Amino acid sequence: MAKTIRIGTRDSELALWQANTVQKSLEELGYKTHLIPVKSTGDIILDKPLYELGITGIFTKTLDIAMLQGDIDIAVHSMKDVPTILPKGIVEAAVLKRANVQDILVHKGLGFLENEGTIATGSLRRKAQWLHKYPTHTVVDLRGNVNTRMQKLNNNSWNGAIFAAAGLERIDLKPDNYIDLDWMIPAPAQGAMLVVAKEEDEYCRKALSNLNDSPSEICVHIEREFLRELEGGCTAPIGALAQIKENIIYFTGALFSLDGSDKIEVNKEVKIEDVDHLGKICAQEILNNGGHELMKEIKAEIG
Known part of the structure; x- marks a missing residue:
């Protein structure tokens, strides 16, 4: 039986724009939907830098809890805010076509x-x-x-x-x-929207599969694998960008010291069929090129 898909979102203007975009796309496919805005901890505490709050996924955790408690069915996120490891029981259901990455x-x-x-x-x-x-x-x-x-x-x-x-x-x-700022390497998955659902919810996952953009999904997964391997989360200055041009993946990634004085960069070009573990390979190159020591310094400075 068809159900109404309850869409969870942060309540900022941008988050609501993103959720409304997903809502419109689902309704055009014939699905019934209902929007449920919630306020995240990251939106409430504005007087401290994010890294000082010490919470991974500070903008997504409230929606994760709402989904696992059964208050919403899916959640719409700016993908760069989403931790590289999702909570148990929640899965990626769609990566929408990526917008401007700069x-x-x-x-x-x-x-x-x-x-x-x-x-x-x-x-x-x-x-x-x-x-x-x-x-x-x-x-x-x-x-x-x-x-x-x-x-x-x-x-x-x-x-x-x-x-x-x-x-x-x-x-x-x-x-x-x-x-x-075309010289600035963007955040992993910048410009991409992610919709997540419960792993057990086949109805919503099937509905959202219609919204998935495969080239965008490939690129952001490379970038997020790079981030995860470097153990960046929200606490290290890490940039990554993967782009597809004529079946070639062009990847640039970098790790910086907190004061910007040190930069370790990697650039790779591979055929799209050879994309497996590209993010991990590039991250390992950074780590072996002084990245291990730099990450230790960053973690010590942040505390």
């Missing part, structure tokens, strides 16, 4: 770039890469949903703030005063 700088004029400046971001990855390129700059912490972060930028004297292009584009919040 980071962008929203700024108040670019004269500061070659001098001293202050940039805001809550991401260790963005902070490390910015300081690697602009070591004389100061980077301050910036938390909250995209609307909150944009407002904080406007209310402070910072020169700019770093955002994921996809998030701003999805809710039509991308301003004119931005530049693409």
